[in-house]
Amino acid sequence: MSRPARSASCRCATAGSWPEAAMITKQGSDRTADSAPGPRPPGIGGPVAGLWRPVWAWLRLDLRRRWPSLIALALLVALATGTVMTAAAGARRGDSALDRMLAVTLPPTLVPVPTEPNFDWEAARRLPGVAALGTFLASGSLSIEGHPGVDAGSVPLDTEIFQTVERPVVLAGRLADPTRVDEAVVSPRFLEKSGLSVGDTVTAILPTPAETAAMADNGSAPVSFSGPRQQLKIVGVVRSFWWFRDEPNYQGGLETTYAFTQTYRENLFGTGGQGLVVALVRLRDGAAGVPAFQAALDQQATHPVDAFDVVKGAADYRATTTFEAGALAAFALAAYLAAVVLVGQAVIRFVIGATADLGVLRTLGLTIRQATVAAAAGPVLATTAGALAGAVAAAAVSPLFPIGSAAAVEPRPGFDVDLGVLAAVVGVTVLLVAVAATTTAFAASARGVRPARPRGSAAARLAYRVGLPAPALTGIRFALEPGRAGAAVRPALVGAVVGVLGVLGSLTFQSGVADAAVNPARFGQNFAVGSTVGWLDNDFAPADDIERRAATDRDVLAVNDTLVDVAEVAGRPVTLFSLDPATARPLPVPVLSGRLPATSGEIVLAPGVASRTGVKVGDVITVGRGPADGTRMRVTGLAFVPQDSHTDYNQGGWVTAGGYRALFSKGFKYHELHVELRPGVSAPAVRDRLNKAAGTGDAFYVLTDELPIDAMNRFRGIAVLPRLLGAFLGVLAVGAVGHALFVGVRRRRHEVAVLRALGTTGWQTRAIVLTQAAVIVIVGLAVGVPVGVLLGRALWRAIATSTPLIYAPPVATLALALVVPAVIVTVSVLASVPARRAARLRVPDVLRAE
Incomplete structure (x- = not known):
């Protein structure tokens, strides 16, 4: 040929x-x-x-x-x-x-909690709409030897519970036999924390009847129980939504049987035989049947019965x-x-x-x-x-x-x-x-x-005018110009930019997520410690004494004497909090827009309330206990409110002390103290010190422990995702850039061979490829760093607005400090292999093929 x-x-x-x-x-x-005619051999x-x-x-x-x-x-x-x-x-x-x-799992619809003892649950079972009802003792106490913190006190009072209502899924083993006193089931977390498995035994220690009665009287448990001991065999690992759900910081749960309750009934109820009995109620019509059942239950009790809406x-x-x-x-x-x-x-x-x-x-x-x-x-x-x-x-x-x-x-x-x-x-x-x-x-x-039409680059022309050495000039052209071979230069540049941009953008966004997951101040909670000193118009103890102890603590900056009640705002029920400083420094309430109220005729609303009611800053609205009892107040701003047991930080409003008295006189639903601490101090340490000064163990509490913010838990659950995305984009970009460098050198082997034939040494050939890599690094950093930071902040601002929370520009300090050396080292390592291959190119073979 x-x-x-x-x-x-x-x-x-x-x-x-x-x-x-x-x-x-x-x-x-x-x-x-x-395809020619004629016979075709087989195959x-x-x-x-x-x-x-x-x-x-x-x-x-x-x-x-x-x-x-x-x-x-x-x-x-x-x-x-x-x-x-x-x-x-x-x-x-x-x-x-x-x-x-x-x-x-046949979940309950409601969990009624009547306050009176000996409530007639058999009559409640016969109420219209009830599909199943199971009762349990919510005030019971027992401990598991060697496993402090395990939740085991709520015991079943019939065989309906865990059978016809809240029947858990079995992850391992089986459900406990209700007729066996020595069997128990546990949640997965219990096994994780204890190291035990299905088939192992634990020892339950019960209080004496007198110890149970004493706990009911003074509200505190003894250091240890001195009642009977019962061996329990773990026969199953179970899970359900209401009863057997392992929450964060939960040590796990253990549940005994109805036979256990019957055997140790006096130890669990105490000498008085009275305890807090609660029911799990499953309605045939689900949520649609709640109003009718609640009305019937209230009628049976002759007063409103509080109930958890499952x-x-x-x-x-x-x-x-x-x-x-x-x-x-x-x-x-x-x-x-x-x-x-x-x-x-x-x-x-x-x-x-x-x-x-x-x-x-x-x-x-x-x-x-x-x-x-x-x-x-x-x-x-x-x-x-x-x-x-x-x-x-x-x-x-x-x-x-x-x-x-x-x-x-x-x-x-x-x-x-x-x-x-x-x-x-x-x-x-x-x-x-x-x-x-x-x-x-x-x-x-x-x-x-x-042949590709040569397309020059301004950077290469500038390098030529400056008089850079030939290897550097050639490397710049390899990085930015396709050359006669039509080598694709954009993939390597795009890969470097996407890698830097993706990593920095993801980690900048992650910085915002991590901050929101642990910082309650982003949700307006600038007070770390709280105290509930009164309920339903009555203080538990002299509130002034507790307030004074908090205000004089060395690590306390501000204390607000907060009265809480519910009023109608623009026709909707809204929880209102009073601004009443108990210290010279007022409580720092961050205002999202406008200003805090200054007179009794002004009010600040949370963004959620403003959105729900269609109210804007500057509007004059009617606020009162009911439609016929209204006070005209001007909305001066938007701000978050304290997270509370009955409302969250985005649903409520602030009024002055005078405004509160004008609306509610001296009444309150809750009387609370909100305490701001010095930056950097330990909230649990201050809580313990204040409780010791007050002579009680539970007067003060850390707000995020007692009243967690759901949004913080959500961010905590996804905090790892931006890091994983950044790592994924980084690895993908490394692969793409490496692939581009390898293929690029192969596509330009003729140009390299010509340069070698004209006298370029092996080290100069390596310098060409390394210069090409350096240009890729410069482009990736110059474009990727600012765009990545801006993109990460823009995404976090969008999340902050929709959550909502107080936006603070996130800064990925460690990522910004390491991105330059990391990119330089990574691309240099990637370029070392094609650089070595280019230096060892067999010039005669390449030129002969051309």
């Missing part, structure tokens, strides 16, 4: 050798013989098989030549799709966990799990979009290189269709393999999900394969890569491979 004239197609040929190219095209020409393919023989021959050759690049591409795809599938499946699992739990509690908990699932889904979406950009560029870069190499075969008769399939086959196969590997990895880590609050209500923890998510991600990924690869290959094959 005579060698064709030198052409652009020949210049780009790297099929190994001319005999190999001739062999491939000869296999393509065999399709003519295959010989028809026209279709002959048509694609050159494609398979090229693919086998290409796999041998480019297997490192294809493996790198497959690993990138596996990392990207595995991460996305894991996050998406985890989000779906977490979002549905509570509903799946409620669907199988349906509302589930709705609030669902809001938390939905928030966490949404954050995980957003993580999956961000990861997939970043992967599409970075992996997509790697695929396109690979296809363009393969199309250029196929140019010589085009001159020998390879069709456009054959060239398109041949160029796209490698990336599509690598993507398919990587996506399947990612699916296997996602299934393997499924026992780690769901995360956050959903983990406490997952009815089926362990291995779980979400085939819908896996199939969707694998299918969409392979389809996207197939479309991108084939369209790119077809376009490149249709227009033919021509």
